[in-house]
Amino acid sequence: MSLRHATLGLLVEMDGASGYDLLKMFEITMGNVWQATQSQLYGELNKLTTDGFIEVASEGPRGRKEYRVTEAGHGELRRWLLEVPPKVVRRDEILLRLFFLGQVEPDEAAGFVREQVVALDKRLADLGELENTINWDDANLSFYGRLAMEYGKRFMTMRREWYEWVLGEMAERDAVKE
Amino acid sequence: MSLRHATLGLLVEMDGASGYDLLKMFEITMGNVWQATQSQLYGELNKLTTDGFIEVASEGPRGRKEYRVTEAGHGELRRWLLEVPPKVVRRDEILLRLFFLGQVEPDEAAGFVREQVVALDKRLADLGELENTINWDDANLSFYGRLAMEYGKRFMTMRREWYEWVLGEMAERDAVKE
DNA sequence: CAGCTCATGTAATACGTTACATGATTAC
DNA sequence: GTAATCATGTAACGTATTACATGAGCTG
Structure with missing residues (x-):
């Protein structure tokens, strides 16, 4: 479930962004930390919306959706950061x-x-x-x-x-x- | 596809083994290298058999199947080792x-x-x-x-x-x- | 004969990758 | 007006996790 939290975290840092923006951010700053593909990201954004952790703050040209983290989303991120024990996956x-x-x-x-x-x-x-x-x-x-x-x-x-x-x-x- | 090659490689080193033996070997020696769950392993063993890369060398008590790597399996392992570029997955x-x-x-x-x-x-x-x-x-x-x-x-x-x-x-x- | 270890399997679900598909807007 | 970029989505497939299920054989 970490793509979810990577997305939430980046959205908070970026103070709102579109899927497209996020994707670039994943490529640039998260290369050594967490990879995500385009399909996966867009799917996760929709799920996060359904679950109420993010919402569409505004819509722009070309169907652009600017997402923003909700109160519930901030809570979820905080909970994950401090309460969920990190799962170390070892596969090299x-x-x-x-x-x-x-x-x-x-x-x-x-x-x-x-x-x-x-x-x-x-x-x-x-x-x-x-x-x-x-x-x-x-x-x-x-x-x-x-x-x-x-x-x-x-x-x-x-x-x-x-x-x-x-x-x-x-x-x-x-x-x-x- | 690396579980496949981890399994082939271990089977070669162990000179034949059962799924159960392999599972223990994964836990003990491959902890820092490649994780595998029981379900995954047994499924992969059956696929490897279907593909002709391993075969059941003998059957023991309690439905135990002792697997052995075939010629084709050795070839596949060698090919993977030397010709398939390693894919680095970065998720931490x-x-x-x-x-x-x-x-x-x-x-x-x-x-x-x-x-x-x-x-x-x-x-x-x-x-x-x-x-x-x-x-x-x-x-x-x-x-x-x-x-x-x-x-x-x-x-x-x-x-x-x-x-x-x-x-x-x-x-x-x-x-x-x- | 009770409990442990050996031994394999399946079903449901989640997560990840690749490829395909589509179209709007901007910049030149 | 055409090429590049912006922008989102879906479908198929492959891989991984969790939980359940079952039973044979060994040990005390």
């Missing part, structure tokens, strides 16, 4: 592959890890670029968004170091085998 | 909450972060315990499993340090406000 495709890399040749395994390093460096660069692009005008989004961004950096750096370490371990093992 | 409920912590009082927000630290310490302790429990007899599972475990440790440690840093940032901000 890269780690999963690593687990089974013993089933291919050592050089193929090392190649896989090196590809991940390249991909990671690209993402780190993208993150740096994003950091410069973002308009940190909202006080809350700015403070907490910056914390999340720092997390992203630390996470990728940790991952990079671990990859290097893995390559070292692999090299060592293969050297011993000779 | 804790980070998501952090993003919106500006919407509750500062002390409530700090309380939330502190709770996460406690939960993390518990998981780190569990991981250490798990490390001692595991029977690292299979050469591949031992080598790659150890790499994955090291990842788990580094990940949690990074996270812990970041939480500390977050608490520091929060304290600083609140001090400035006075």
